Amino acid sequence: MHFNLKAALGILSFLASVYSLAQTDSAGVKLDTDTVISIAADTLSSDLQEGGLSVEALAAYNAGLKSYQGAELDSAIVQFSRALNLEDHFPKARFNRAAAYMQKRSYTEAIADLDVYIQKTDTAGEAYFFRARAYDFLENHDEAIAAYGEAITNGTHLEESHNRKAELHYMRGEYSEAEKNYSGAIAANPKNANAHHDRGSCRRLLEDYSNAIIDYNNAIQMNPRLVSAYINLGSVYRIREDLSRALTEYNQAVRLEADNILALNNRGYTHFLLGNYEAAVADFKKVVALDPSYAYAHNNMAGALIKQKKYKEAVSTADRAIDLDPEYGYAYLNRGIAKEMIRDIPGACADWEKARQLGIKNAAEYQSGPCQY
Numbered sequence: 001m002h003f004n005l006k007a008a009l010g011i012l013s014f015l016a017s018v019y020s021l022a023q024t025d026s027a028g029v030k031l032d033t034d035t036v037i038s039i040a041a042d043t044l045s046s047d048l049q050e051g052g053l054s055v056e057a058l059a060a061y062n063a064g065l066k067s068y069q070g071a072e073l074d075s076a077i078v079q080f081s082r083a084l085n086l087e088d089h090f091p092k093a094r095f096n097r098a099a100a101y102m103q104k105r106s107y108t109e110a111i112a113d114l115d116v117y118i119q120k121t122d123t124a125g126e127a128y129f130f131r132a133r134a135y136d137f138l139e140n141h142d143e144a145i146a147a148y149g150e151a152i153t154n155g156t157h158l159e160e161s162h163n164r165k166a167e168l169h170y171m172r173g174e175y176s177e178a179e180k181n182y183s184g185a186i187a188a189n190p191k192n193a194n195a196h197h198d199r200g201s202c203r204r205l206l207e208d209y210s211n212a213i214i215d216y217n218n219a220i221q222m223n224p225r226l227v228s229a230y231i232n233l234g235s236v237y238r239i240r241e242d243l244s245r246a247l248t249e250y251n252q253a254v255r256l257e258a259d260n261i262l263a264l265n266n267r268g269y270t271h272f273l274l275g276n277y278e279a280a281v282a283d284f285k286k287v288v289a290l291d292p293s294y295a296y297a298h299n300n301m302a303g304a305l306i307k308q309k310k311y312k313e314a315v316s317t318a319d320r321a322i323d324l325d326p327e328y329g330y331a332y333l334n335r336g337i338a339k340e341m342i343r344d345i346p347g348a349c350a351d352w353e354k355a356r357q358l359g360i361k362n363a364a365e366y367q368s369g370p371c372q373y
Contacts, residue, residue: 057086061093068100076100091121098130107134129157132164141168152184159188163195166202175202193222197229209236227257231266238270246270261287265297272304280304295324299331306338314338329358336366345370 064079080097083090098113114131118124132147148165151157166181182199185192200215216233219226234249250267253260268283284301287294298321305314318335321328336351349371355363 053087053090057083057090057093060086061090061096064093064096064100068096073100073104077104089120091117094120095127098127102130102134105137107138110134124154125156128154129161132161136164136168141172144168159185159192159195162188163192166195166198170198170202175205178202179206191222193219193226193229196222197226197232200229201232204232204236204239209240212236225256227253227260227263230256231260231263234266234270238266238273243270243274247274259290261290261294261297264290265294265300268297268300268304272300272307275307277304277307281308293324295321295328295331298324299328299334302331302334302338306334306341309341311338311341315342327358329355329360329363332358333360333363333366336363340366340370 060079060083064076064083067073067076067079077097077100080093080100083093084097087093094113094117098110098117101107101110101113111131111134114127114134117127118131121127128147128151132144132151135141135144135147138144145165145168148161148168151161152165162181162184166178166185169175169178169181179199179202182195182202185195186199189195196215197219200212200219203209203212203215213233213236216229216236219229220233223229230249230253234246234253237243237246237249247267247270250263250270253263254267257263264283264287268280268287271277271280271283281301281304284297284304287297288301291297298317302314302318302321305311305317315335315338318331318338321331322335325331332351332355336348336355339345339351340348349367352363352366352371356367
């Protein structure tokens, strides 16, 4: 009988363990409109000592402030606009109209005001950061990256600007640029645990594993409850084939968060690599109990069941993975292996052919035996 159970990496599907930044307590500044608004509101001032401005413009500006502080945004915009119609060079009126537009989520209008404010004001300060945020909210990532760069150049909100610029680079797969900006955030605030964590993830993807380990450990030292740091540290150790240390980190992640699916799945995978098949199956069962739609865990469990020679159960488990994801090549590969062992050779060959069509390179090796007759 052709039973060539490949090394675990060829059979089990392993969900990438470096969290995307959207899934973690990332260092990056979250796109929380209320945060931006509260910062913008703090720039409001009732100081009317604006030299050379007309009484009418100052009165309109003061009325705009009152409306803004009462959350009457449309009225505030009308009054700030009246002040600007009377005195075009009235920096506070323009900046606070931009703040009102930001609160209304009228980001294009806010950008227009901030552009003029920056051109006409020697010390634009906060405006660079708010303009970057507005582009970010508009999901204009090219302009947002450039604008955060201007904010950094002008020394404005350095930690936040570096963090968000890093996140945008990370999202685009530009890990070297992301790493540089996380380093800038860390320089601005060396105690930012999440920035250390996220720089570690960049370094992991750049295959700079030694420095990734340092970053994850620093993040853990600063925030011992940062679960993602333990998970990602475990995954770096797994990549370096230090499986006992990987297991230690996954265990700690599970202790902190018993229902963390990624920690359980990765711990199960590590148990598999260590030959602890019963423990692997137990972890994968916990994952699918938490999320029955998690196809990866169903397939991983099928691989562990094959190792335990529970072939019929492996077939039904792989069935579930395929039901959830009909394009899941490794699930067909695993199901084919299990079918071969229960002497369903036609079924095994059909599964391996489907796996081959889905791009599983070693599927053809399984076909080279019983499927040739």
